[in-house]
Amino acid sequence: MAENETHMSRRNLLAAGGATLAMGGGLAMGGSASPAAAAQNPPGGPAVPADTGAVQGGRIVFPNWRGSGDRAPPPPPAPMPPEKRVGFCVVGLGRLTLEELLPAFAECRKARLVALMSGTPDKAKLVAEQYGIAPEAVYGYDAWDRLRQNPAVQAVYVVTPNARHRDHVVAAAAAGKQVLCEKPMAASSAEAREMIAACAKANVKLMIAYRCQYEPYNREVTRLVRSGEFGKPRLIQAFNGQTTGLPEQWRLKRALAGGGALPDIGIYCLNGVRALLGEEPVSIQAQTHSPPDDPKFAEVEETVSFTLRFPSGTIAQCMSSYGVHESRRLSVRTAAAEIDLENAFAYEGQRLTVSHKDGKRESRDNRVLARKNQFALEIDHFARCVLEDRRPRTPGEEGLQDHVLMEAIYEAAPTGAPVKVGPPPGAGGGLDVTRGPDPDEAG
Structure with a gap:
């Protein structure tokens, strides 16, 4: 064996550890052989070397080197040339x-x-x-x-x-x-x-x-809600806020931005709730506010609050502001659990907690997922759509629907009275009527 293989650094060993792959597989957690691992290491056949790995299906694979008490590390990246x-x-x-x-x-x-x-x-x-x-x-x-x-x-x-x-x-x-x-x-x-x-x-x-629709924690919340594991969602709260300075920035100019907090950061709440449920709201109530003594908000709103009612009966309360300490949170409440995603709309730092009854106890489960760059995920998704002639998960129709709903929010805000909305004309029933197929991260 070459010297550089026998004297691998601890860092390289960490990078070399692979998890069970959709193509190739590895050893299951706990050291027992999974079906994929059995195919990888057939009885009587050669084993995949623990630290140097092997080429299978156009990818480099490694067996899981961790013990049963740890999560299996992810596979090494497999970029295209x-x-x-x-x-x-x-x-x-x-x-x-x-x-x-x-x-x-x-x-x-x-x-x-x-x-x-x-x-x-x-x-x-x-x-x-x-x-x-x-x-x-x-x-x-x-x-x-x-x-x-x-x-x-x-x-x-x-x-x-x-x-x-x-x-x-x-x-x-x-x-x-x-x-x-x-x-x-x-x-x-x-x-x-x-x-x-x-x-x-x-x-x-x-x-x-819409990067959050590709971000792993947001996708996990969507999976949990749609799986019905904790029952149907009754109430959703989505908040996205920050403070804004520099009065001359384009986001505070209506001609360039089209609005204030709503189209810039409030859209994460609007789109996030729609993507979470897969439904389109049937009515919207809203209000906006801008401090009269702050010239930054002479053209656009500082704060917006809106309530969405969905056909399933779910009510979503969404709030966004340019005038509060930074906070970005998504909470879903069912009869059996509260699903809370802190930093939901941030570039990093997501923390997912599921609170639910566990026998006679109240359990708070912290779900930890592998870190992935959400911008790289969305760019790669589009690249895959180009390469394979697929419809994107978030096509133009998804963006159009948000604009239609944001205009309804602005319409509803002056009176607070509900405005009727719904799916795009001709969209029909079902879920995700404005979206393409769900991203396949294994691809």
């Missing part, structure tokens, strides 16, 4: 792009960053140097025709202010590029419809970047 990944051009180099999205491409397995588009040339030049993007793959907002001619760019990710989304999505579709667009989808439902029509006409996919 770079030349086979979907090439993305990120449109807009603001805070979200630079702080979260570009770093997330390093964790993507099916996508790669190949181009940038920005209205600030000196910033674009520096970012391109930092991420190894060729100068000829850096574009201004007026260079869509040149972008069209770059075959390495298969998809664009639009991350500009809300009111710019329509123009950039329509231009990307006309250039023949697949489109991933940040939320909220646009500044109005009318713009959202134009974007859907443009992508349909160009025969390109359109996905809205």
